[in-house]
Amino acid sequence: MPGTAPAAELSSKIIRGDKIMELILGIDLGTTYSCAAWVDETGKPQIIKNKEGFLTTPSAVFFRSPSEKEVGEAAKQYAVMYPDRVVSQIKRHMGEEGYTVYMDGADLRPEEISGYILKKLTEDAVSTLRAEGAIPPDEPKSIAAVITCPAYFGAGERHATRTAGELAGLRMLAEPLNEPTAAAILFGTLQQGDTRNVLVYDLGGGTFDVTIIHVEPGLIDVVCTGGDHHRGGVDWDKRLMELALQKAEAQGLLTADAVYEDPEALQELTLSAEEAKINLSARPRAMLRFTCGGKTARVEVTREEFEAATEDLLQDTLRLTDDMLAQAAAKGYPLSAIDELLLVGGSTGMPQVVQALQQKYGKTPRSFDPAGAVAKGAALFAQKSAEMEKVLPTTPAGRDPKVLGRLGGVQVRNVSSRSYGVNAFDIADDVEKLFIIIPRNATLPAEGHSRFNPRNDNQSASRFDVMESLAAGEVAPLSEGKKLGEAVLELPAGCTRQTVIDVTFTLTEGGLLQLHAIERDGGREVHAQFQVSGGMSQQELAEAGDRISHSTVE
Numbered sequence: 001m002p003g004t005a006p007a008a009e010l011s012s013k014i015i016r017g018d019k020i021m022e023l024i025l026g027i028d029l030g031t032t033y034s035c036a037a038w039v040d041e042t043g044k045p046q047i048i049k050n051k052e053g054f055l056t057t058p059s060a061v062f063f064r065s066p067s068e069k070e071v072g073e074a075a076k077q078y079a080v081m082y083p084d085r086v087v088s089q090i091k092r093h094m095g096e097e098g099y100t101v102y103m104d105g106a107d108l109r110p111e112e113i114s115g116y117i118l119k120k121l122t123e124d125a126v127s128t129l130r131a132e133g134a135i136p137p138d139e140p141k142s143i144a145a146v147i148t149c150p151a152y153f154g155a156g157e158r159h160a161t162r163t164a165g166e167l168a169g170l171r172m173l174a175e176p177l178n179e180p181t182a183a184a185i186l187f188g189t190l191q192q193g194d195t196r197n198v199l200v201y202d203l204g205g206g207t208f209d210v211t212i213i214h215v216e217p218g219l220i221d222v223v224c225t226g227g228d229h230h231r232g233g234v235d236w237d238k239r240l241m242e243l244a245l246q247k248a249e250a251q252g253l254l255t256a257d258a259v260y261e262d263p264e265a266l267q268e269l270t271l272s273a274e275e276a277k278i279n280l281s282a283r284p285r286a287m288l289r290f291t292c293g294g295k296t297a298r299v300e301v302t303r304e305e306f307e308a309a310t311e312d313l314l315q316d317t318l319r320l321t322d323d324m325l326a327q328a329a330a331k332g333y334p335l336s337a338i339d340e341l342l343l344v345g346g347s348t349g350m351p352q353v354v355q356a357l358q359q360k361y362g363k364t365p366r367s368f369d370p371a372g373a374v375a376k377g378a379a380l381f382a383q384k385s386a387e388m389e390k391v392l393p394t395t396p397a398g399r400d401p402k403v404l405g406r407l408g409g410v411q412v413r414n415v416s417s418r419s420y421g422v423n424a425f426d427i428a429d430d431v432e433k434l435f436i437i438i439p440r441n442a443t444l445p446a447e448g449h450s451r452f453n454p455r456n457d458n459q460s461a462s463r464f465d466v467m468e469s470l471a472a473g474e475v476a477p478l479s480e481g482k483k484l485g486e487a488v489l490e491l492p493a494g495c496t497r498q499t500v501i502d503v504t505f506t507l508t509e510g511g512l513l514q515l516h517a518i519e520r521d522g523g524r525e526v527h528a529q530f531q532v533s534g535g536m537s538q539q540e541l542a543e544a545g546d547r548i549s550h551s552t553v554e
């Protein structure tokens, strides 16, 4: 990072203390493509190629047998032959309560499926680095990583991302790092000394993030962040598929219904649509080809037709960008103060994205290493975290990343992507509502306070739900909140209905919610526990870990 540690210190990718030789990676776990990066001997972040020689690996898992999994391009291709044995886009279900995929007699959680992707990425990274002679053949003994996630991810999704890494046998150096923040870390590192306000427009395969970041020497300050975690390249693919089906129907060759009912034909069309979409970024027209019921359809789509069919998707991202610009303006960063529009994510390769942003905001967007910026930024962050680990002792609450960052010369200041609160009855109208304690886009670490009274005298414990929401303001309808988990306050002896318990909610830099409670008058500590619901149980973790460790992942 700029003007901080000498290059020699940055290059210590393997820690040689206590004989633990650890490889440190930054991992971009994407909806459609994933990649791993490290900081090389010269202190530069580099993407590590997979065994097939590519910089990115499709995030698709083919379940060949209970003990054999194939991840990446091969899995993507196998989806045509075995559509029900290939899982893709699992990131869209991270943290979704109760979501499982039934395979070989077991219900697999998204954490486990992501675990296979991470296993492939990390095993490939090791074999590539060994083959290149960058690390000795008997190293590393372990792998530590920082995995990125959309800024938009809430606590449940972050928890699931972390679990996926642990299931893959990785030591997590930090909580999941926001993708746009990772891109900004790389940007800030390359910027060397300038103060810039940047808008990061990240349109990936499955998610859209828009983030406004202030970068200055020694500080990366996230001003605000928003987006839509169900908007990405795959939605453009779907529109192109629909367009191709309409054309094929018009040719009288086959019906759209027949294709939708034929999983093999549908997979073939899906692959063909993505390929055609990417071609349309460079050419005025592209071909799609797919077979259904013995008939092969070949249809041509022009860029104009594709752009018209997806215009509303693009407009949605611009609306969200406007929202963020309004929030940034309220925090003292108006559009006129934005120096750069940085494009991250593969889908920003579509020329209509560049044109629309240019037209709307009157600034020329800069494509910023769309495939690698996130993983490289994560690698820099991981490297820094690992170095600081050697300096700072770990406390039960974890290391303070603020201190960590400052020691490294660069402080990363993040914001909350959600609002957090509790449900309670509003005395004014006796309606149950969501009372927001930590608002969305609050600078982290953020603190909020709430008060509770026990419902009965001499109650031993008090429970309440903690809610997560995208709502702004102080109070919102209950329907805008989602239960995040349950908090339990273990009340000291002798509390009555009049006892006031002050509860402090803290959202750490890593996005972890912690609770601390105290009896207001007596000053006694109240033990407060908070657990995110919907995570995997101990038994599920043990079973998934067992399946992963007994599987080969090619």
Ligand SMILES: Nc1ncnc2c1ncn2[C@@H]1O[C@H](COP(=O)(O)OP(=O)(O)OP(=O)(O)O)[C@@H](O)[C@H]1O
Pocket: 029, 030, 031, 032, 033, 034, 091, 203, 204, 205, 206, 207, 208, 232, 233, 234, 274, 277, 278, 281, 344, 345, 346, 347, 348, 349, 350, 370, 371
């Ligand atoms: N030249 C291109 N033109 C249009 N789309 C492209 C191009 N190159 C890649 N894409 C699309 O970009 C998407 C992949 O981008 P990226 O790797 O940034 O996403 P991801 O990390 O998988 O997803 P996310 O960040 O949303 O989780 C895919 O939908 C892919 O088809």
Ligand SMILES: [Mg+2]
Pocket: 028, 029, 030, 031, 179, 204, 205, 345, 374
């Ligand atoms: Mg991505």
